Every structure is written in C-alpha cells, then in structure tokens.
Amino acid sequence: MISTKHFHAMIYFFLFITYSCSAGTITPPIPPVQNSxxxxxxxxxxxxxxxxxxxxLLMGGSxxxxxxxxxxxxxxxxxxxxxxxxxxxxxxxxxxxxxxxxxxxxxxxxxxxxxxxxxxxxxxxxxxxxxxxxxxxxxxxxxxxxxxxxxxxxxxxxxxxxxxxxxxxxxxxIMGEFVYTGERGSIISQEALQNPFDERLTVRRSSLINHPFLQNTITDQHFSQRGREGRLVGFMARLKSLSENLPLKAIAVDEKTAVAIDKNGLAKVFGQANAFFLMESNADKLPEIVQKQTPLTWNLDQQALKYKTVNAGQNPTLNLKTWDWDWDGFWYVEAGELKSN
Missing domain, CATH: 3.40.50.880 (Class I glutamine amidotransferase (GATase) domain)
Known part of the structure; x- marks a missing residue:
C-alpha cells in the first residue's frame, strides 16, 4: 500500500514532469525578501x-x-x-x-x-x-x-x-554637527558648570546626521523640565576648541514641543512649551575660565550667549540660514552660576 506521503510526492513529480515537457524548466517563485x-x-x-x-524636525521628548x-x-x-x-x-x-x-x-x-x-x-x-x-x-x-x-x-x-x-x-x-554622546552616563547642569571637564561631559563632532541647517550647532531636549540650561552652556564651553572661531549655536526643545525647519531654513514651533535658540556673542573670544575641577566662568561683559525663547503661540519668523533676529537677552556664567539679563 502506498502511503499518503508517497502518493503526494508521486503526484507532484508527475505534475513537474508534465509541466516541464510542455513549458520548459520550472522556475520556482522567489519568496519575498524579509527584513529581519x-x-x-x-x-x-x-x-x-x-x-x-x-x-x-527636532522634538523634545515625552x-x-x-x-x-x-x-x-x-x-x-x-x-x-x-x-x-x-x-x-x-x-x-x-x-x-x-x-x-x-x-x-x-x-x-x-x-x-x-x-x-x-x-x-x-x-x-x-x-x-x-x-x-x-x-x-x-x-x-x-x-x-x-x-x-x-x-x-x-x-x-x-x-x-x-x-x-x-x-x-x-x-x-544626535541631529547637530556637535553632539552630547552620553556614553559615560548623564550629567546635570550643576555638575557641568562646576567642572566643565567632568568625564561625563562628552561632546564632539558627529558625522551621522549633521544636517546643513545645523552646522556648528548642538541640540538638546527634555530641556526646561530637566533643568538642562546650565548643562547646555557647559557643552558649548567645551566645544569652543572645535568651533574654529565660528559662532557656536544651540537649539534646545522642551518636552511635548517641536521645532520644524522648512526647506528655506525657516523655523516654526509646535506643541505646548518652549524652544530655545542660543548663539555666541563673541566667537573669537574664549570663556574667561574653563579648566578641570574649576567652576566655569563665561561672562564676556555679561553677554557670552544670546538667547531667544519661542513657543507655538508666538512663532516669530526665525531664519536658521542667517540666525539674524531680535534676541531676548543674554546668558552668562560667573563662577559656575548661570545668569541672564
């Protein structure tokens, strides 16, 4: 007695021979390529x-x-x-x-x-x-x-x-030309300002994204909610050695908020909170004190960094090709303390 398994095999063989004789060599269908x-x-x-x-699009998290x-x-x-x-x-x-x-x-x-x-x-x-x-x-x-x-x-x-x-x-x-890698653990604002050479303050140039609109720029997120203002300034102080006397810039975004930049470089803010734009006032001048185990001082006549705060309700036209707009004021650091005017 022929088993069911053998019977099916014989039928398949018969069909194979019949189709081969009438239509040439069979090419089995190629299975779809799966992406594991x-x-x-x-x-x-x-x-x-x-x-x-x-x-x-730069979104601040949450x-x-x-x-x-x-x-x-x-x-x-x-x-x-x-x-x-x-x-x-x-x-x-x-x-x-x-x-x-x-x-x-x-x-x-x-x-x-x-x-x-x-x-x-x-x-x-x-x-x-x-x-x-x-x-x-x-x-x-x-x-x-x-x-x-x-x-x-x-x-x-x-x-x-x-x-x-x-x-x-x-x-x-990771969107900017400069990035905070976080590879040695997280660092908070007070730690960054008290010692800008803390081993956890790992910032460098990246090739991964480095969008044309974010040249000489570092991005940050979860910004106000996690009190990262001082940390970002610490990042920028450390990046001075890589900026080649070009103005360092930063875009920081709060949670539940996003900055959208169109093909012409015009920025628009969506969401519930704020986005922050920072830029050096004097790219050719170094911070007064940026040393290991020493609180940062980056004062420059209380004008170290220009800042602009924007929310979805305001939405002024900000052109990231020029970074030329009316600023809200200045951030500066004196002996490890971030201040503004």
Whole structure:
C-alpha cells in the first residue's frame, strides 16, 4: 500500500514532469525578501515614488506632537515613512498611518553592527520619503550607526533625495554637527558648570546626521523640565576648541514641543512649551575660565550667549540660514552660576 506521503510526492513529480515537457524548466517563485530587523510595516507593501520636500524636525521628548508629525507627513508626499531605533517597539506604525496620507509606515530596530550594515535595512532606508529617529540612548545610536550603511543612507536622504527627517529625545540629540554622546552616563547642569571637564561631559563632532541647517550647532531636549540650561552652556564651553572661531549655536526643545525647519531654513514651533535658540556673542573670544575641577566662568561683559525663547503661540519668523533676529537677552556664567539679563 502506498502511503499518503508517497502518493503526494508521486503526484507532484508527475505534475513537474508534465509541466516541464510542455513549458520548459520550472522556475520556482522567489519568496519575498524579509527584513529581519523590521518590527513591521503597515499600509501598502509596495514602495512608491513620491514628490518630497526637505525639512527637519527636532522634538523634545515625552508625548509626540501630532501637528509636527503631520508637518513631516505633508513633506513626505504621501510616500513611505520609516522609523529607526535601537530599542522599543512599533508604536509609531499605527500612530502615523492612522493620521492618513501615507503609503506605508515601517519601524526598523537597528541594534547591532550587523543590522547597521544590512542590505535590506539599507534598501528600506533608501526608499523612504520621511525618516524619524525615535527616543532611546544616543550613545547607542552613535556607536552603532556612525560609519555604517545606515549613515550612508541618511546622508543620501538628506543631501540627494532631500526628504524630511526628524527625531525625538535621543533622536533629537544626535541631529547637530556637535553632539552630547552620553556614553559615560548623564550629567546635570550643576555638575557641568562646576567642572566643565567632568568625564561625563562628552561632546564632539558627529558625522551621522549633521544636517546643513545645523552646522556648528548642538541640540538638546527634555530641556526646561530637566533643568538642562546650565548643562547646555557647559557643552558649548567645551566645544569652543572645535568651533574654529565660528559662532557656536544651540537649539534646545522642551518636552511635548517641536521645532520644524522648512526647506528655506525657516523655523516654526509646535506643541505646548518652549524652544530655545542660543548663539555666541563673541566667537573669537574664549570663556574667561574653563579648566578641570574649576567652576566655569563665561561672562564676556555679561553677554557670552544670546538667547531667544519661542513657543507655538508666538512663532516669530526665525531664519536658521542667517540666525539674524531680535534676541531676548543674554546668558552668562560667573563662577559656575548661570545668569541672564
């Protein structure tokens, strides 16, 4: 008696021979290439080509700002929206897709060196019409993604394809030419101002994002809520050695708030709180005292840093190509104490 298994095998063989004789050699269908680093894709499984408009979104963390996300979607041309992260889940997929107007949304968890150089990850990024970097640990983003295929794709998306790109929390912290890496643990404002050479104050130049609108600029987030004003000034004091006498700048964003920068460099604030813009007043002058184990003094006639505070209700026109606008006043540091006038 022939078993069922053998019977099915014989039938398959008979069909194979019959089809081969009548139609030539059989080519089995190619299974779809799966991306093992994808947490899922919603919407259309097929990529589309869309007309995009460049833009940059800096979000300060905590609850995402719906209006800012819609701003990115508009500039995506209704294409494919990709989220990248090192940890966490696919919560952005349904959130963004349900806003409408997108072909698809996909989240990639890129948490190893292998993932950072994976061809399918690279392909997914290159096909994106919008890219968003979720919150997490910026030290991991920098360690895993700098110098990889992920960085190569991001640079293509910014400079060649010119899509909107954004990030929240840690994703915002890596946007500038200069970054606080956080690789040796977190540091608070008082610690940074009392010793700007604290081993946890790790700032440097980064190649990962370094958007054209953020040259000589460092970004920060969770700003007012975590009292990071003094910490940011400490970052800038340390970066003086890398700035080549060009004015150092900073953009810091509160939680539940976002700064959107359009293709012309014009900044708009969305959300519930404030965004802060800082710029050196005298780029050719060093802080008076910036030494190890010594409180920072960066006074310069009480005009070390110009500042501007903006919320969604005000929204003056700020041109980040020039940084030329009416400032609110100055921040300066005397013996480790941040002051303003």
């Amino acid at each position: 680093y994808s947490l899922g894709r919603v919407g259309n499984a097929e990529d589309i080509q869309a007309e995009v408009e460049s833009g940059l 609850t995402d700002v719906d209006a800012a996300m819609r701003w990115m979607i508009e500039r995506s041309g209704g294409g494919d929206f990709v989220i990248i992260r090192v940890s966490g889940g696919d919560g952005y997929n349904d959130y963004l897709y349900n806003m409408g107007g997108l072909n698809s949304v996909e989240t990639l968890r890129i948490n190893t060196a292998e993932a950072s150089n994976d061809e399918k990850v690279y392909e997914t990024l290159m096909n994106a019409e919008a890219l968003f970097i979720a919150g997490g640990d910026q030290s991991q983003y920098l360690r895993l993604w700098e110098g990889s295929k992920v960085e190569e794709a991001i640079q293509y998306l910014i400079h060649e394809k010119q899509i909107p790109i954004g990030g929240t929390s840690a994703g915002c912290a």
